[in-house]
Amino acid sequence: MSTARPRRQVVLLRPVPGRTVIHDLWAGAKLIIVGAIGVLLTFYPGWFPIAAVALLVLVSARLARIPRGVLPSVPRWLWFLLALGGLTATFAGGSPVLSVGSMEIGFGGLLNFLRITALSIVLLGLGAMISWTTNVAEIAPAVTALGRPLRPLRIPVDDWAVALALSLRAFPMLIDEFSVLYAARRLRPPDVDAHRRGRGKRWAAELIDLLAAAITVALRRADEMGDAITARGGAGQISAAPSKPARRDWVAFAIVAVVCGAALALELTVLPTSSARS
Structure with a gap:
C-alpha cells in the first residue's frame, strides 16, 4: 500500500542554524543589498540582471550551507498554471519568430512570460535568503541604524x-x-x-x-x-x-556592486546591439 509523501512546509522567518559568512553579515547590509537589487530589477528587468541576481542567490545559499530540506514542495496545480500561462502567452506572438512550413510562430510572449516567472523566482529566493540567514532580533536595531538620518525630521x-x-x-x-x-x-x-x-x-x-x-x-x-x-x-x-556595518559588509557591498554593474553593462550594450542586428 503506497502512502503519499508529506508535503514540505514553507520555512520563513526562522534562520537556518549555523555560523557562516552570510549569517555573520549585518542585517542592515542585507536590507540595503535587497533594496538596491530591487531597484535594479524594477528599472532593468532583463535577462542579464536576473541571471546575475540568481547567481548571487545561489552562491550565497552555498556559502550559508542552506539545506534542500528548507525548500517547500511545489504543488502540482502550480505547474499546471505555469504551463497554462506559458501556452496562453505564446499566442501573443512577437519576435523571435519560428517558421514551420507555411506557419509562423512568434515566441516573444512566451519569452516575456518566462522572464517574469524567472524574476519572481529570483525575488522570492532573495527574500528567503534573508529569512534563512538573519535573526529576527537583528532587524529592529538595523532598521533603527538605517533610519537615523530621518530623526531630525x-x-x-x-x-x-x-x-x-x-x-x-x-x-x-x-x-x-x-x-x-x-x-x-x-x-x-x-x-x-x-x-x-x-x-x-x-x-x-x-x-x-x-x-x-x-x-x-x-x-x-x-x-x-x-x-x-x-x-x-x-x-x-x-x-x-x-x-553597525563591519569590514565584511563593505566587501559584500563591493561584490554585489561589481556583479550587478557588470550585468547592467551587458544589458545596456549587448542586448541593444543584438536587437539592432536582427
Whole structure:
C-alpha cells in the first residue's frame, strides 16, 4: 500500500542554524543589498540582471550551507498554471519568430512570460535568503541604524523598527497556531448532511468558529508577548542594541556592486546591439 509523501512546509522567518559568512553579515547590509537589487530589477528587468541576481542567490545559499530540506514542495496545480500561462502567452506572438512550413510562430510572449516567472523566482529566493540567514532580533536595531538620518525630521524610526520586529516575531507563531487549528478541524468527522444547503450552513458556522478561535489565539499571543517585553525592560530595548556595518559588509557591498554593474553593462550594450542586428 503506497502512502503519499508529506508535503514540505514553507520555512520563513526562522534562520537556518549555523555560523557562516552570510549569517555573520549585518542585517542592515542585507536590507540595503535587497533594496538596491530591487531597484535594479524594477528599472532593468532583463535577462542579464536576473541571471546575475540568481547567481548571487545561489552562491550565497552555498556559502550559508542552506539545506534542500528548507525548500517547500511545489504543488502540482502550480505547474499546471505555469504551463497554462506559458501556452496562453505564446499566442501573443512577437519576435523571435519560428517558421514551420507555411506557419509562423512568434515566441516573444512566451519569452516575456518566462522572464517574469524567472524574476519572481529570483525575488522570492532573495527574500528567503534573508529569512534563512538573519535573526529576527537583528532587524529592529538595523532598521533603527538605517533610519537615523530621518530623526531630525521627527519621523518615529524607533517605533517603526519595534513594530516591524514584533510583526516578524509574531508571524511564525501565528502560522503554528493556525496550523494547529486547521489540524484540529480536520480531525472532526466528515459532513454527512446530504442537502447542499445544510452543508453550506455548516461550513459557514465552522468558518466563523475558526475565525473566532484564530482571533482568540492572536490576542492570547499578543498578551503573552506584551508581558515578556515588559519583563525585559519595555519595547525600547528591542531596537536599542548597537548595530553597525563591519569590514565584511563593505566587501559584500563591493561584490554585489561589481556583479550587478557588470550585468547592467551587458544589458545596456549587448542586448541593444543584438536587437539592432536582427
